[in-house]
Amino acid sequence: MSRVDPIIFVIGCTGTGKSDLGVAIAKKYGGEVISVDSMQFYKGLDIATNKITVEEAEGIPHHMMSFLNPSEPSSYNVHQFRDTTLDVIQQIRSRSKIPILVGGTTYYAESILYENNFIDSKKRMSSESSSGENSEEEEEHKTNEELWEELRRVDEKSAMILHPNNRTRVYRALQIYRDTGIRKSEHVELQKSNESVDLPGRLRFDDSLVVYMDASPDVLEERLDGRVDKMIKMGLRNELIEFHEQHHEKLEDCKYGVMQCIGLKEFIPWLRLSSSERETSLGEKIFKKGCDDVKLHTRQYARRQRRWYRMRLLKRSDGDRRMASTKMLDTSDKTRILSDGMEIVDRWMSGTDLFEDIAMDTSPVLKGSEANAILKCEICEITISGKDNWEKHLGGKKHKHMVKKAREIQ
Known part of the structure; x- marks a missing residue:
């Protein structure tokens, strides 16, 4: 049995070869690629965001890349992405091609994979509401803390x-309340009451395959570190300088979505230096610190991507709902990525449904407030998101050192 209207998701950790596999699938089965990497939506920063090159694409059309202006505030959201992408999927299918969604922004992938997964507020267009336009303009000047305090009220x-620093989500929660008159938390509770498990949403397309790409932590860490070095050789410095010269007036403000980009925000201290200062030993030291931060933040992002796979996708089978075929691809052996990936796709395309065995996964799943709780460590003076991260912080060297220091002062 072959698939009637297949759609394939190639998602997972950064540095696992998603782009290459997406192209290979498209070449064999006649497909077109849709990017699910929110940082690749912005024009420019091709090296920093690791956009696929013309040579690497091998003639395969790629959609949803380089269409947002980095100098515009971060008003683009997952709802707009979903609506546009669903239209692109229809266009691809009208050409008798297979849509292949490739990228690591799992939140956006989830919006296509499942229906009714997010709250839709009935927001009026700014052209229809001058008061709404004024409200948005006023909030552009508010700090992250001020917006968060408004939401808390x-x-x-x-x-x-x-x-508080997650400005986009904070603003979105405020927007939901203003546009619907109902708190976001109340919307979420209503969704949960209508579903069999903690996670809302049902499978959008019956013939859906999710290939989740990962690698052993040691291998992935080495690969990610090497990728930063490769970016530097490809001309990262000049790309950042040119981008900064064009958009520097906007880059100091966190309300601009491009400032969430790993590979840009870490180098802002270096970019603030004059051209001559960048060439000094101090400039080199600051640039190296940016490189180290990129490596650290990329590793942290990979961990969040893993958690999403386990908690938001794999655990969905804990119920009666129809699931997407899902298979994890271990890319630790670089020489086997394409052959192993294509073997998964070939089996599924021939009619075999694929599912991971979650019986072996005995790790606890944190839900709701536990998974996302905001906790503040008064000793270290930092705010931490999630009980899991909180426990790790309490067991970390930095916290223990600060506790010891506080006791000595007392």
């Missing part, structure tokens, strides 16, 4: 699971 439950 109207929807404390939502505020307590959102980090």
Whole structure:
């Protein structure tokens, strides 16, 4: 039995070869690629965001890349992505091609994979509401803390699971309350009451395959570190300088979505230096610190991507709902990535449904407030998102050192 209207998701950790596999699938089965990497939506920063090159694409059309202006505030959201991408999927199918979604922004992939997965507020277009336009303009000048405090006043439950620096999500929760008159937390509770498990949403396309790509932590860490070195050789310095010269007036403000980009925000201290200062030993030291931060943040991002796979995708089979075929691809052996990946796709395309065995996964799953709780460590003076991260912080060397120091002072 072959698939009637297949759709394939190639998602997972950064540095696992998703782009190459997406192209290989498209070449064999006649497909077109849709990017699910939110940082690749922005124009420019091709090296920093690791956009696929013309040579690497091998003639395969790629959609949803380089269409947002980095100098515009971060008003683009997952709902707009979903609506546009669903239209692109229809266009691809009208050409008798297979849509292949490739990328690591799992939140956006989830919006296509499942229906009714997010709250839709009935927001009026700014052209229809001058008051709405004024409200948005006023909030552009508010700090992250001010926006978060405003959310806490109207929807404390939502505020307590959102980090103040997550400006986009904080603003989105406020927007939901203003546009619907109902708190986001109340929307979420209503969704949960209508579903068999903790996670809302049902499978959008019956013939869906998810290939989740990962590698052993040691291998992936080495690969990610090497990728940063490769980016430097490809001209990362010049790309950052040119980008900064064009958009520097906007880059100091966190409300611009491009400032969430790993590979840009880490180098802002270096970019603030004059051209001559960048060439000094101090400039080199600051640039190296940026490189180290990119490596650290990329590793942290990979861990979040793994958690999403286990908690938001794999655990969905804990119920009666129809599931997407799902298979994890271990890319630790670089020489086998394409052959092993294509073997998974070939089996599924021939009619075999594929599912991971979650019986072996005995690790606890944190849900709701536990998974996203915002906790503040008064000793270290930092805010931490999630009980899991909180426990890791308490057991970390830095916290223990600060506790010891505080006791000595007392």
